[in-house]
Amino acid sequence: MVGNPISEANPIREALKGGRFSYFVELVASAKTTEEKLQEMAAELAQVPGLIAAGVTSYAGGSAGHDPIRIAELVKEKGLTPNVHLTCVNHTRQELIDSLLKLNGMGVENVFAISGDYPLKTGDAQPEADYDVDSVQLVELINEMRQQGLPFQISVAVSPFKYTEADCVYQYLKLEKKIAAGADFAITQLGYDVKKFRELKRYLDERGLKTPVFGNVYVLAAGAAKKFAKAEPPGCWVSPELLEIVTEEAKAADKGLAARLERAAKTAAVLRGLGFAGAYIGGTHSADHIRTIIRRSEEIAENWEEYAEEITYGEKGGFYFYDSPRPAPKPREFAQKLMDIIEPANTPAPLRSVLKGVLGWVDHHPSAAHALERAEYAFKVSAFGCQACGNCVLGEMEYVCPMTCPKSMRNGPCGGTHNGQCEVFPDRACIWVRVYDHAKSANRVEDLKTYIPPRNRALQGTSSYINYYLDRDYRPGHPPPLVQIAPAPAPVAK
Ligand code: SF4
Missing domain, CATH: 3.20.20.220 (TIM Barrel)
Structure with a gap:
């Protein structure tokens, strides 16, 4: 450009x-x-x-x-x-x-x-x-x-x-x-x-x-x-x-x-x-x-x-980063521990290449690929509210699906939260509170600073496992450039 x-x-x-x-x-x-x-x-x-x-x-x-x-x-x-x-x-x-x-x-x-x-x-x-x-x-x-x-x-x-x-x-x-x-x-x-x-x-x-x-x-x-x-x-x-x-x-x-x-x-x-x-x-x-x-x-x-001193109208009993006590982290749930084991990013290298070969074969057989996508969806929809984006970042988001955020955010809450409640649906907890709580339980709060790229929308309705092992999805460490555009217009005459 x-x-x-x-x-x-x-x-x-x-x-x-x-x-x-x-x-x-x-x-x-x-x-x-x-x-x-x-x-x-x-x-x-x-x-x-x-x-x-x-x-x-x-x-x-x-x-x-x-x-x-x-x-x-x-x-x-x-x-x-x-x-x-x-x-x-x-x-x-x-x-x-x-x-x-x-x-x-x-x-x-x-x-x-x-x-x-x-x-x-x-x-x-x-x-x-x-x-x-x-x-x-x-x-x-x-x-x-x-x-x-x-x-x-x-x-x-x-x-x-x-x-x-x-x-x-x-x-x-x-x-x-x-x-x-x-x-x-x-x-x-x-x-x-x-x-x-x-x-x-x-x-x-x-x-x-x-x-x-x-x-x-x-x-x-x-x-x-x-x-x-x-x-x-x-x-x-x-x-x-x-x-x-x-x-x-x-x-x-x-x-x-x-x-x-x-x-x-x-x-x-x-x-x-x-x-x-x-x-x-x-x-x-x-x-x-x-x-x-x-x-x-x-x-x-x-x-x-x-x-x-005059301008200190905070919330009574509200949290202050340097002063407030922080409750101990909640114990990790069984489901989170299990997901840590089956999370694709944690797959050992030898198994990874086997899976790549197997999923490459599945990918060339549309009915097998569809069956895998449906099985993945059936599991994830009940466990995480999955919407089959095909571009899974559950591992980076402490097993909370970003698509359950009304704004589909992948990098943290918007500024609209109020006392842990969602801006769009104030009667619901913001999903990012769970992300934070899970990360705190796993001692991984610092990991939440990892940049997550936008999803590859062309993958909607496909198996995220196939996409991951065949490197089609957009994830941390594998983001595409966001800008692929022609030269900019000529400068404005001053
Ligand atoms: S990130 Fe995508 S694939 Fe993963 S659970 Fe959410 S909608 Fe499903």
Whole structure:
């Protein structure tokens, strides 16, 4: 692939290089706001000193909204640097590649690679959604394009605001996977708990990970707080204590505006004091509000420690990585021990070559291959909820099938879990809690950092054993390149 040199300076890249604390604003590209209005907001925001970029959302809260690429184009025209949210919701890997090529053609380098919220229910009906790749695989894909010459800068999400052991530890493991896959910087989900911001920073520092992190600073009004208190949209949460305070503030003549801007400024000051790369401001599109937050946070920057205690609205009794006791691992179940023995990756070399020969023969006899696939499925559907993907990673996922995750993730939970419950089906436990518990029992938590590539979809309905021994499946250590595309379009004339 031929690289497209982008001649304009990238303010995000420059700020990160210079180690300068900086500010983003989140521009929600909701269908409720017209393109003209978004463009008008972008023009005003572009004039705010210290603001380096706008995150342009996609599928925020599960609603498709405007095409973020189109909005990024409009934002850029107004002189504001877009950081485009690229979600995996209902996009094939080829469509993602096409979007990235389009962004490159427009001279947009900054991409926020996320799984994306699951589409909202229409009435009582749960829509079907397809996630061809997950967020870690998306980072891998963009990184491959970068290695072929396209100068993308990749940001990723992380939420330290998880208050159960499995949710919290897995968020950090997954962040490490994203960094290993090529992430340049991270942005936290929203939360109001400085103890958690500290925890994330310490986690990275202790591992020598220098990846810059922007902390989310959401300007919290009473209406939003009410929704967040119910964990809506997924990944957002506000404690009952903070909800009460914000509700009280809303009774003031200004409906709590001054108080919420002050809280946002204090949070930004604390983030700066903790060594974060910047503040990612959401909850307002007003250039005046952003100006006030930036000015005030710079004024009080030196006193940040004073405010740190104030902004600690965590979950009572919730899990903290460095402070909370961890229950002893559960004893391993018989089924897990048995699976360790029959797991193809554990097959001794001599038996492996015998099996390769036998399964090669089976593969050439369609009725035998079909019978094997059916027998495999019959066993795995009852034991694991198998969906015959033909590309089995049970061994890498502690004998939990990834296809039982509504987003078919293969590299860890999305950011939508709440106290171990699934974003899509809140009455169900997130499957990744079981993955974590099993790994903990087997003393293999570190192994969960292994990158798992997306499945080879052409193998649906075939025997994963045949595919494994004949090297057709995509698995750790055997991933195909994700990008096999033609040269990029010509650079945009500047
Ligand atoms: S990973 Fe694929 S083959 Fe393995 S149990 Fe799940 S659906 Fe079946």
